[in-house]
Amino acid sequence: MTASKTPTSGAGQPAPEVGFTQRARARLGLLTVVPTLTWWVIFLVLPIGLVLVTAFFKGAPYGEIIYEPGFGNLVRATDPLYLGVLWHSVVIATITTAICLVLGYPAAYFIATRPQARTRTVLLMLVILPFWTNFLIRTYAWIILLNREGVVNGILKRIGLIDEPLSLLYNDAAVVLGLVYGYLPLMILPLYAAIERINPQVLEAAADLGARPLRVLRTVVLPLIIPGVVAGVVFVFVPSLGNIPVPELLGGGRSEMIGNLINRQFLTTRDWPFGSMLVLLLLLILMGLLVLQSLVLRRNRKVRIDD
Amino acid sequence: MNRNIRKLAVATVIMLALAIVAACGGSDSAAPEQETGPVTLHVLTFNDYIPEDLAAEFKKKTGNDLEISYITSNEDGIAKITAAAPGTYDIVFLTSPFTQGLIAAGKVEPLDASKIPNLANLYPEASEVAYDPGNAHSIPYSWGTTGICYREDLVGDTVIDSWADLLTPDEALKGKITMLDEDRWLLEPALKLLGFSLNTTDPAELQQAVDLSIAAKATLLGYDAETFYSKLVSGEAVAVQGWDGWCNYGTAEDPRIKFVIPKEGSDLFVDTLVIPKGSTRMEATHQFMNFILETQNGQWVAENILYKVPNKGAMDALDPALLEQFPNMAIPPNLLLQQEALEDLGEGHAAFAEAASKVKAG
Amino acid sequence: MTNRGRNPLLVVYMGALLAFLYLPIAILIVLSFNDSKLAMVWRGFSLRWYEELMHDGDMLTSIRNTLVIALIATLISVVFGTLLAFGLERHTRSAALENGVYLPLMIPDVVTGIGLLSFFTAITFPLGTGSVIIAHSVWGIAFAAAIVRTRLRGFDRAVEEASLDLGMREVPTFLRITLPIIWPGIVAAALVVFTLSIDEFIIAYFTAGQTVTFPIQVYSMIRFGVTPEINAVATIMLLFSMVLILTAYLFARPRPGRRSADAEEPTT
Numbered sequence: 026m027t028a029s030k031t032p033t034s035g036a037g038q039p040a041p042e043v044g045f046t047q048r049a050r051a052r053l054g055l056l057t058v059v060p061t062l063t064w065w066v067i068f069l070v071l072p073i074g075l076v077l078v079t080a081f082f083k084g085a086p087y088g089e090i091i092y093e094p095g096f097g098n099l100v101r102a103t104d105p106l107y108l109g110v111l112w113h114s115v116v117i118a119t120i121t122t123a124i125c126l127v128l129g130y131p132a133a134y135f136i137a138t139r140p141q142a143r144t145r146t147v148l149l150m151l152v153i154l155p156f157w158t159n160f161l162i163r164t165y166a167w168i169i170l171l172n173r174e175g176v177v178n179g180i181l182k183r184i185g186l187i188d189e190p191l192s193l194l195y196n197d198a199a200v201v202l203g204l205v206y207g208y209l210p211l212m213i214l215p216l217y218a219a220i221e222r223i224n225p226q227v228l229e230a231a232a233d234l235g236a237r238p239l240r241v242l243r244t245v246v247l248p249l250i251i252p253g254v255v256a257g258v259v260f261v262f263v264p265s266l267g268n269i270p271v272p273e274l275l276g277g278g279r280s281e282m283i284g285n286l287i288n289r290q291f292l293t294t295r296d297w298p299f300g301s302m303l304v305l306l307l308l309l310i311l312m313g314l315l316v317l318q319s320l321v322l323r324r325n326r327k328v329r330i331d332d
Numbered sequence: 333m334n335r336n337i338r339k340l341a342v343a344t345v346i347m348l349a350l351a352i353v354a355a356c357g358g359s360d361s362a363a364p365e366q367e368t369g370p371v372t373l374h375v376l377t378f379n380d381y382i383p384e385d386l387a388a389e390f391k392k393k394t395g396n397d398l399e400i401s402y403i404t405s406n407e408d409g410i411a412k413i414t415a416a417a418p419g420t421y422d423i424v425f426l427t428s429p430f431t432q433g434l435i436a437a438g439k440v441e442p443l444d445a446s447k448i449p450n451l452a453n454l455y456p457e458a459s460e461v462a463y464d465p466g467n468a469h470s471i472p473y474s475w476g477t478t479g480i481c482y483r484e485d486l487v488g489d490t491v492i493d494s495w496a497d498l499l500t501p502d503e504a505l506k507g508k509i510t511m512l513d514e515d516r517w518l519l520e521p522a523l524k525l526l527g528f529s530l531n532t533t534d535p536a537e538l539q540q541a542v543d544l545s546i547a548a549k550a551t552l553l554g555y556d557a558e559t560f561y562s563k564l565v566s567g568e569a570v571a572v573q574g575w576d577g578w579c580n581y582g583t584a585e586d587p588r589i590k591f592v593i594p595k596e597g598s599d600l601f602v603d604t605l606v607i608p609k610g611s612t613r614m615e616a617t618h619q620f621m622n623f624i625l626e627t628q629n630g631q632w633v634a635e636n637i638l639y640k641v642p643n644k645g646a647m648d649a650l651d652p653a654l655l656e657q658f659p660n661m662a663i664p665p666n667l668l669l670q671q672e673a674l675e676d677l678g679e680g681h682a683a684f685a686e687a688a689s690k691v692k693a694g
Numbered sequence: 695m696t697n698r699g700r701n702p703l704l705v706v707y708m709g710a711l712l713a714f715l716y717l718p719i720a721i722l723i724v725l726s727f728n729d730s731k732l733a734m735v736w737r738g739f740s741l742r743w744y745e746e747l748m749h750d751g752d753m754l755t756s757i758r759n760t761l762v763i764a765l766i767a768t769l770i771s772v773v774f775g776t777l778l779a780f781g782l783e784r785h786t787r788s789a790a791l792e793n794g795v796y797l798p799l800m801i802p803d804v805v806t807g808i809g810l811l812s813f814f815t816a817i818t819f820p821l822g823t824g825s826v827i828i829a830h831s832v833w834g835i836a837f838a839a840a841i842v843r844t845r846l847r848g849f850d851r852a853v854e855e856a857s858l859d860l861g862m863r864e865v866p867t868f869l870r871i872t873l874p875i876i877w878p879g880i881v882a883a884a885l886v887v888f889t890l891s892i893d894e895f896i897i898a899y900f901t902a903g904q905t906v907t908f909p910i911q912v913y914s915m916i917r918f919g920v921t922p923e924i925n926a927v928a929t930i931m932l933l934f935s936m937v938l939i940l941t942a943y944l945f946a947r948p949r950p951g952r953r954s955a956d957a958e959e960p961t962t
Contacts, residue, residue: 054781054784054785055785056777056781057777057778057780057781057784057785058777058778058781058782058785058791060774060777061774061775061777061778061835061839064774064831064832064835065798065832065835068810068813068828068829068831068832069798069801069806069809069832071813072806072809072810072812072813073801073805073806073809075809075812075813075816076805076808076809076812079812084682085682101686104690106690106693106694107693109693109694110693128711131704131707131708132707132708132711134704135704135705135707135708136708148708150940150943151712151715152711152712152715153939154936154939155715155716155719157889157893157935157936157938157939158719158928158931158932158935159892159893159908159909159912159928159931159935160893160895160909161895161909161912161913161916162722162912162924162927162928162931163718163719164916165722165912165916165924165928166718166719166721166722166928167718168916169718169721169722169725169925170718170721172566172568173566173567173568174566174567174568174732176721192507192553195553195554206714206715206718209715210715259800263800263802264802264803266802267802267803267804267805267896269804269896269899270895270896270913274916274917276554277552277553277554277555277556278513278554278555278556278692279549279552279553279554279555281692281693284802284804284896285692286689286692286693287804287808288804289689289692290689291808291811291900292407292408292411292900293405293407293408293515294407294515294685294688294689295407295410295411296682296685297812300808301808301812304804304805304808304809307802307804307805308805311800311801311802315800379914379918401904404914404917412903412904415815415821415903416903416904417820558917558918559917559918
C-alpha cells in the first residue's frame with residue numbers, strides 16, 4: 026500500500042490548479058478506491074455474471090454443463106411447482122418482514138425516546154447482542170424449545186394445559202418465527218436511527234401551529250421515518266428470502282424456499298444451469314424490491330417538499 | 333486510553349501475523365507420495381458408517397494411515413470426486429446405482445482381483461450384480477434394503493406392512509411420519525405402491541408418483557435421511573421410511589422399534605468401495621479392500637454398523653443374540669435379492685431428478 | 695416532552711421483547727450445564743458437555759479453520775475497507791460509487807455463495823480455506839469501509855492540512871497523523887468483520903469444499919440430531935461474541951457531544 030510513488034494512471038483528470046496537495050489527492054484517491062473495485066469486479070461481478078450466463082446453458086447427468094445456449098431452463102423454471110416455491114418464499118419473507126416491522130417499531134420508538142443517552146445505549150446494545158450469537162445456534166434454540174419433547178411442550182404438559190404434545194415444529198409458522206427471531210434486530214436498528222433523528226421540537230411546533238395529530242403523523246413524522254422503515258424492510262426481507270438453514274431445520278424440509286431449491290440444484294442434483302436460472306429469478310425479484318424502494322423514497326421526498 | 337489502543341493494535345497485528353503463518357503452514361503441500369513405506373489413504377465415507385477404530389486396526393495390520401472425510405449423500409460424494417483434483421481421494425464409499433454411473437463415466441480405476449484374494453469370502457450373489465458384474469471395479473461393503481421403521485407401541489392397531497401406511501396413513505400416524513429425501517428413495521414409496529419400477533424414467537409413471545408423493549406431504553412430519561431413528565426414539569415420529577441398518581440404531585436404544593419390508597416390495601442397495609481415477613496409491617487401496625473383506629473384519633463391521641455385509645463367513649459368525657435383537661440382520665441373501673436392485677438411470681437421470689425436485693417443491 | 699417515555703404499556707412491551715430475544719439463549723445456557731441429555735429432565739449440574747466438546751476433534755478443527763479464515767479475511771477487509779473509506783470520504787463525489795459500495799451487502803448470501811462456487815470451479819481454484827477467505831472479504835470490505843467512514847467524518851482535517859503544508863508527503867502524513875486518529879474505527883471494523891466471519895454460514899457452505907468451518911460443523915451437528923454439546927458451544931460462543939462486540943463498541947463510540955446515530959447494520 027505504501028508504494029504510491031508511481032501512480033498507474035493520472036490521465037483523464039485535468040486538474041486546473043496543479044497544487045502539490047491537489048495532485049497528491051487525486052493520486053491517492055485513485056489508489057484508495059481501485060484495489061477494492063478490482064477485488065469486487067473479480068470476486069463479485071464476474072462470478073454473478075458467470076451464473077447469469079450459465080443459466081442459459083444445459084445441464085447433463087453427473088454435473089457437466091453442455092454449452093448450448095437456449096431457454097430450456099427458463100421454461101422449466103416456469104413450471105407452476107417452481108413458481109410456487111418462489112411465491113411461497115416471497116410470502117414467507119413478506120410476513121416475516123411485516124411482523125418484524127410491527128414488533129420492531131414500538132421497541133425502536135421506546136428506545137429512541139428515552140431521555141438519557143446512557144439508557145438508549147444500553148437498550149440498543151441489549152437488542153443487538155443476541156444478533157452476534159451464531160445464527161444457527163439461535164435457530165437450534167427454537168428446536169430445543171418447540172420439538173415434541175421440548176421445553177414448551179414440557180411446560181404446557183406440566184401445568185396441565187395439554188395431554189398430548191403439540192406439533193409446533195416443522196411448519197411455516199416455525200419458519201417465520203425462526204426468521205423473525207433471527208432478523209428482528211436488523212429492523213429495530215434503522216428504525217431507531219430514524220426516530221432518534223426526529224427533533225421533538227418539530228412535533229411541538231407543528232402542534233402549536235394547529236396541526237391535528239393525524240396530520241402531524243402523516244406530514245411530519247412519517248416522511249422522517251420512512252427511510253428507516255425502507256432500510257429495515259430491505260435488511261430483513263433480503264436474508265429471509267434467500268434463507269437456507271431455517272426452512273430446512275425448523276420447516277423439516279417439507280416446505281422448501283427458493284434458497285433450498287437452489288441449494289438442491291447445486292449440491293444434490295448437480296444441475297448447475299437450472300440452479301443458475303433460479304438464482305437469476307431470485308435476483309429479478311430483488312431488483313423489483315430495489316426499484317420499489319427507490320420509488321417509495323422519491324415519493325417520500327416529494328411529500329416532504331410539498332407540505 | 334491512547335496507550336491501551338496502541339497495545340491492542342500491536343496485539344491485533346501479532347494475531348494477524350500469526351494467522352498468516354498458520355495459514356501458510358496449514359495449506360498442506362501434498363507432494364505425491366511414493367508408495368515405499370507407509371502411506372495415507374484418503375477415504376470418503378458416510379457418517380457413522382465405519383467402525384470408529386477401523387483406522388487404528390488398519391494401521392496395525394498394514395502400517396498405512398487412513399484420513400477420513402465425510403459425505404452427507406451419494407450425490408455429495410459424486411460432487412466431491414468430480415470437483416477434486418485427481419488423486420485427492422483413494423477410496424470412496426458409494427451406493428450401487430451411483431457406483432454404476434461412475435463406472436460408466438470412466439471415473440473409476442479397475443481392480444486387480446489378484447490383489448484382493450478375500451473376494452472369495454463374498455456370497456456368490458454379491459459378485460453377480462448388475463451394477464458391476466464380477467466386481468471388476470468395486471467391492472461390496474454392505475447391503476440392505478429400505479423399509480418402514482416404526483414404534484410398535486405407538487402405532488395403535490395399525491398393522492404396518494405397506495407403503496400406504498406412510499402415504500395415506502391412519503389417524504394415529506398423521507403428522508408423525510418421516511420419509512427419506514435422497515432422490516432415489518424420495519419417490520420409492522409412491523413408485524412401489526403404484527406398482528412401478530424404482531428405475532423408471534417414464535414421464536407418465538413419474539408424474540403419478542410425484543402427485544401421490546406431494547399429496548402425502550400433508551401428513552408428513554418432515555423429510556429426514558439422517559436422524560429418523562432418533563425421532564423414533566424420542567417419539568416425535570412413529571413410522572418412518574428408513575434403511576434397515578440405521579433402523580437398528582433405533583432398536584438398539586429402544587427395542588420397541590421394529591423394521592418391516594412393505595409387501596409391495598422394496599429396493600436392494602449395495603454400498604460399495606471404489607477407487608476414483610487418478611489415485612496414486614494403488615497398492616494400499618487394494619490392501620484396504622482386502623482388509624475390509626476379511627471374514628473377521630466383515631463380522632466386526634456388521635456388529636458395529638448393524639448393516640448386513642455380503643460376506644458369508646462374517647454373517648455366519650454373528651452372535652445369534654445379535655440377530656435376535658436386530659431381526660433385520662437375519663434377512664437371508666435370497667430374500668434381499670428379491671428386492672428390486674437400484675440401477676443407474678443414465679440419460680433418464682434428469683427426468684428422475686426433476687421429479688424428485690418437484691416433490692420437494694410441491 | 696410531555697408524556698413521552700412514561701407509557702407503562704411500552705415499558706412492559708420492551709420487557710417482553712427482550713425476554714423473547716434472550717429466553718431461548720438463556721435456556722440453551724442453562725441446559726449446557728444439565729447432566730441429562732433430555733431438555734425436560736434436570737439431572738444436576740455438570741460440565742460433561744464442555745468436557746465432551748474439549749475432546750471433539752472435528753469441532754476443534756472446525757474452530758481452528760474458522761479462526762484462520764476470520765483473521766485473514768478481517769485483515770484483507772480492513773486494509774481495503776480503510777482505503778475505500780478514505781477515498782469515498784475525501785476523494786470522490788460519485789453517487790454511483792456511494793451506492794455501489796453497499797451493493798455487496800444487498801446481495802443475498804445464497805447468490806454470493808453460488809456465484810463464487812461457480813467462479814472458483816470454472817477457474818479451478820481449489821475450494822477450501824483460501825476460497826472462504828476471499829468470499830468473506832467481499833462483504834467484509836463493505837462493512838469495514840462503512841464503519842471506518844463514521845470515524846473519518848468526525849475528523850479534524852486541519853491537522854492533516856497542517857502536516858501537508860509543512861511539507862510532509864502524503865503517505866507519511868497518512869501513516870503518522872491520520873492513521874492514529876482513525877485507529878479506533880479500524881479496530882472496531884476489524885472486530886465486527888471478525889465476528890461476522892466467525893458466524894457466516896451460507897457463503898462458507900458453498901465455497902468451503904471439504905473444509906469444515908465452525909458454523910458448518912454446528913449445522914451438521916444439528917442435522918444429525920440434538921446433542922447438548924451444541925448448548926455448550928453456544929454458551930462459549932455467546933460469551934466470546936459479547937466480549938468482541940463490547941470491545942468494538944467501546945472503540946467505535948463517537949466522541950462525547952455527538953449523538954450516536956450510526957450503529958452499523960449487519961447482515962448474516
